[in-house]
Amino acid sequence: MSTFNEHLNEYLTMRRALGYDLGKLEHLAGQFCTWLAATGKQTFTTADAIEWARQPARADPRWWGMRLGAVRTFAKYLDAIGVDVQVPPAGILPAGPRRAAPFLYSQADLDALLHACDQVFTRPLPAATLRTTIGLLAATGLRIGEALRLTTDDINTEAGALLIRASKRKDRLVPVHPSTVEALFAYRDLPARVAARPAAGGPLLVSTRGTGYQRSTIEAHFARLATAAGLRPRGAARPRLHDLRHTFATAHKIGRVASTATPGSIRRVA
Template identity: 40%
Template sequence: MTVAAALAWVNAPEVDPSTTMAARRMTIARGFAQHMTALDSRTEIPPFGLVPSRRRRHEPFIFSPTDIDTLLSGARNLRTRFASATHETLIGLLAATGMRVGEAIRLDRGDVEETDAVLTIRESKFGKSRLAPVQPSVLAALQRYARLRDEVHHEPTTVSFFVSTRGNRMVYPTIHAVFRNLCDGAGIGATAAFPPRIHDLRHTFAVRTLLNWY
């Protein structure tokens, strides 16, 4: 296994140079070479940078306070009172805490500790869990939603904190679709290089926090 052999495979005629295929092949070749070093000391591991990656990283969209207010206002005008409350509270929670969407979806009722105003986020990225303190205003919003949820679904079928109009745990495609419609309807990010994603609320939280610290 040599660097020349790896490059020959990466630049084979069937590889489209306008795609990321070459970079993916080099990653595979490098991993194989690392494995082969234990079997043959003559093996050459291709260094990084031989093949430039053509992948364009998604530039985060940083929401302004007005953007977030507009999203919350739009959520309040959804088709039903309960859907409005669910999406307004969920978007507000993401904006105020920087949580991931999946973390919010996985919240159970017992994960919202009202006495200490702390959320328990279980088995998130890399299987890690953490505690997330929240402001009194955020806790109050969660409590209002919980009261409405229990009023609408007085016989719960799930322990999930956020539930759909049918009473089931929320799913990402539904949340994404509503968020996309809210952004498009309000013209948020219309001129941005990349359309805003709901995950960009997390990026926005991180940026605002760092600026406030500075």
């Protein structure tokens, strides 16, 4: 008989093959599986799930809700594959922390951000790197961490795709427009980037030292660009780098090409 941990690993592998991260779910559901093993339970009920979720006793109830939500997600998978468990109903405990409201960028917003790169950064390479990063995220919907891990070897010209490498899930290919590939190669061959002497096989997006960027640094640079571009909060939504991914997904869902001018805009790195 498969253990709950084995079922959890199967579920994570399946979902990560589709591009999901699931780090928080892995952590919480993994703790639940450990608790089940420690208490000798071969199955679990809604009462069991609530008992575990409401730990520690003095924690914020929203934390309990987040823990129960992870169990509920896992339980739905177990139920679907025929494992005899109860799926906790939704709404038993308070929901977890609210997600930040997404800031959806218009094409004018994107153009303003790209234009601000040369205003905020006087050196050619930082300006080009930020412009390329913004354009890449807007044109592909990649996560910032995925973009920062890209190497020049990950640009597959034959397939017209980017190889996205991940440490805890399977690598995947993301199709890209030919003009995006052209723009990335233009950035790769930019004299200022070549002069930085990046390591062969190292990150595509580099600093003036030829090394890759930390996510926190890129996000801080983006905040400066958003201010320079005149972007202001819209209600609860504030301009964030991650919202380029939300913008891409939203544009895709409503049936239009996301950021149609962006691949060409990235090409201006040279």
